[in-house]
Amino acid sequence: MANPFKDLGELQRDIESYLRTNRTAMYNNSKRISDFFEMACYNNIVRFYENNGYEISLRNLKSNKFVYKTTTAGNPANYSYFEVKRKIGNIDLIFEIRHNINVQSYHANDTFTTPDISIIKPNSILIDTTFYTNARRYFYIKNRSLISFCEVKNFNPYPELLFSYIGVVNELRPYLLTQRRFVNNKHIASSLMISGKSNSHTDRIIANLQSRYHINILCDLFNIGGVTFGRNSFRRVKTV
Template identity: 45%
Template sequence: MSKKEKKETITKTKSPFKDKALLEKEIADFANKFKVTVVNQSKRISDYFEMSCFNYIVRFYQLHGYDVKVQNLQSKQYRYKCSTSGIQSNFSHFLATIKFEKKEYNFEIQHNLAVQSSHDKELFTTPDISIIKAGKVKTSTTYYDSNKRFSFANNIDVMSFCEVKQFNPFPELLFNFMGVVNELEKDIMINNAINHKPKHIAPSLMISGKPNKQTTRIKLSLEKRYCINIIYDLFYTGTYTFSKTNLSNLRTKGKLQ
């Protein structure tokens, strides 16, 4: 093998990137299962990865027995919300329904929805994916200096959230995620056994790239201390990670309020 071939092999093994065409096909195949088409709204590989991770979370709920349905199609197409701008009513989402102890529970899997802080009602941040009680997206015209509309969910209505990062993992990225966990789910910082039913995925950091020895050590330590998931190498192991076989390895939590 030539030096050039060796370099290409190493790059392919360690790169947090994946061919856009493969991600597009994965997203189209997922949409086909729900008999919908997807609005092609981005050329950025990071957006396609974020859409793919959103689909993995939908799959997680399916595997946990939820009935999931597409909601709010735009011109008969599924429209992902790949940025923090815009209001939720202009984008699609999924409804996840499950029966528990003879009662039906309905949740929404939302994309780039602002979430209220668990410390201060006047503060908000926007995780890439959030799971909220159905029908609880709110719109305000007083958040900004102008009358621009702002979509958000109150903290009490949020079941869990996920952050998506298209990087090879590094320590600061992992510790920054814990800052978001503290802001949105402060109880997790003091309670490592939030396992009520129905099940929800624990707050999760979903990363495209492969870990090294240092970031593997940090992942193990943080997951031991807190009810979270730090998930690596999703470009190449996403289908397995969110499969029925691996389901028990993903931490779960939930709230009934």
């Protein structure tokens, strides 16, 4: 089985190359390979929207540098994000692609989880000063402000990882756990993005889950991430 852990320098060059096309630079705030893979997946989601006809803008740069939020903690105002915009008639539809934002459960208002990548409604981040016992601020969005989300795992896929992802989908977007028809699809469906290549057993599990649920499970992204989200193949990814 192929090693899922890509050379750190190669992965960083991939990220910096994409940001250079947007006339900015990466603020190097992490040395962990898993963080760099998460950044690369974040950029691939941006590419998906770009290929789907959205106008892409970088927001909240710091000294003209894009600062990734590679931690679940911290004030989102201290980090950069991408804004995507699509025009329908005279109406501009605007969304934000955010990194590590706390999202309220679909089922319970006082329960939260933090997807690695979230597509959200603009200006929807709220502050709660009662979440922690010491009145520290908790930043989150309500479930209705979530458009879609992606989980990123720097592993080879294995059964428990695949099944646990379905639990996150149930918590945030339970209606995706049926195969239903989505009209005017322009957002990526909830996706599990995995660095490593699957084996025959996990291939069967992935095929089974994707046949039952309206989700994407995307493997081997270290090797074929650019192809998966490229102009010639991005339409194979399920949308909502």
